[in-house]
Amino acid sequence: MERSNSSDNHPQSTEPLTIENHKVLVATDIALFTIKDGIFQVLLIKRGVPPFLDFWALPGGLIRMDIGERGEEPEEAALRELKEETGLAKDLGYLEQLGTYGSPNRDPREQRVISIAYFGIGPTLEDPEGGSDASHATFVPVEKAISDQLDLAFDHRLILTDAIKRARAKLEYSTIATQFCTQEFTISELRRVYEIIWDTELDPGNFQKKVLSSPGFIMDLGRNADSSQTGGRPAKLYSAGTETLLNSPIRR
Amino acid sequence: MERSNSSDNHPQSTEPLTIENHKVLVATDIALFTIKDGIFQVLLIKRGVPPFLDFWALPGGLIRMDIGERGEEPEEAALRELKEETGLAKDLGYLEQLGTYGSPNRDPREQRVISIAYFGIGPTLEDPEGGSDASHATFVPVEKAISDQLDLAFDHRLILTDAIKRARAKLEYSTIATQFCTQEFTISELRRVYEIIWDTELDPGNFQKKVLSSPGFIMDLGRNADSSQTGGRPAKLYSAGTETLLNSPIRR
DNA sequence: GTAGATTATAGTAATTTATACAATAACAAA
DNA sequence: TTTGTTATTGTATAAATTACTATAATCTAC
DSSP states (O other): OOOSOOOSOOTTOSSOOOGGGGOBEEEEEEEEEEEETTEEEEEEEEEOSSSSTTOEEOSEEEOOTTSSSSOOOHHHHHHHHHHHHHOOOSOOSEEEEEEEEOOTTSSOSSSOEEEEEEEEEOOSOOOOOOOSSEEEEEEEEHHHHTSTTSOBOTTHHHHHHHHHHHHHHHHHHBSGGGGGSOSSBOHHHHHHHHHHHHTOOOOHHHHHHHHHTSTTSEEEEEEEOOOTTTOSSOOEEEEEOSOSBOSSOOOO | OOOSOOOSOOTTOSSOOOGGGGOBEEEEEEEEEEEETTEEEEEEEEEOSSSSTTOEEOSEEEOOTTSSSSOOOHHHHHHHHHHHHHOOOSOOSEEEEEEEEOOTTSSOSSSOEEEEEEEEEOOSOOOOOOOSSEEEEEEEEHHHHTSTTSOBOTTHHHHHHHHHHHHHHHHHHBSGGGGGSOSSBOHHHHHHHHHHHHTSOOOHHHHHHHHHTSTTSEEEEEEEOOOTTTOSSOOEEEEEOSOSBOSSOOOO
């Protein structure tokens, strides 16, 4: 229940607080994943301003109240900041809310800031370049990003860890793997998405049968891929199907 | 990325905004489920103040900044409001974040309010009673709660619909069903949780085997339930196990 | 006490699904 | 044309699921 009168008793405080005192800043952050050079990677920016100057961070920023009648939609703010900070031009293949991170001490500055985090997937993109207030934006292998090698700002290591878990879990019971592929792809390319993100090997024949028996997962384009680079029998080309959830999961 | 200087250009506004202008109110809401009288139910309160006076709503309220050093943890705020509004004394069996609802027009009042929604499960509780600012709190069958019979405040029908989906999905691959049971329960009681929430019938023998072959799902207490009320062979008593996720899902 | 009803639990055969691996197909390059 | 490579199909086995049967342990009615 939400109310604008805060006239009730405040046992741990003697000063009466106005409604204004309960307001907080709301930011968004995106963990945007891709597969580049055969490696599962996440988009990070290098911070150019304090706090956490020169630390790496997920792209994001404050929801602005001067856009639209009553401020931005959170998802809209996340996409705007992503484009401002990374110069990313294309639309994302996938975006969903990951969760909200709101611990009182997650931001060291005076003002309390909570963040609505998003989980996104882009197809292999041109290497983005730093925009407005990011001195650098680049894809980083996820293993490196959560390792000790890299200093991540705020609670972004926690957010990123959660996002990686989400990605690995969603591969199993949803069709999001197709979002890591180009618009036209072969079943082998789709299989390699699973192999890279799960760090495992899958049997090509069994994977083929499983994917083809999942209605709405992929659509046969009736054409073959060019095999002059890869060698071997040319593979059929497919595009992403219409279903978002799999009726029976892909197993590791 | 989060920053406290908002010195960048604002294309859709001429007035420069201070950081204070970007702050918003943050509320929490809980969809708290239980099984009562053999029916899947959710805890609702009847609002006693505008807006949405006399509408039904999920328990919740603003995160307070005058509790703790830098204000409350969101989850802490959700539990505090739940207890204030419904008089609920016991601890919950389960609570997780559902998602954040932040559309600019979700609250009709002047101040923009976003809400972090939670999904919770309580064992069959004594009927709660209205507390501080709730004129009435009661469990309502979920089908009735999302039907046209009931007027729900704000976007609480959307939140509740999402929460019900989450409950139905989580039964399949997690052990949360045990949270709908009393501390000691029989396998039949556990099966009835699935049957009630999924509105389906499950084969008792097959369910038994499935549950017993899922490591960490339930723990045998070595005692039998009293069968004088139910008739038939007395069932073994179990308590919730230590695992939270099932390796192989319970199917409908 | 016994018969019948009721519920729990165990067992079993048929079916379906998954897995491991072999066979064939379609190309490129030598 | 032969060889190498990858894609795709097939197949035998293993495992899991499903539908159903059998047995066990209690209660109630007589």
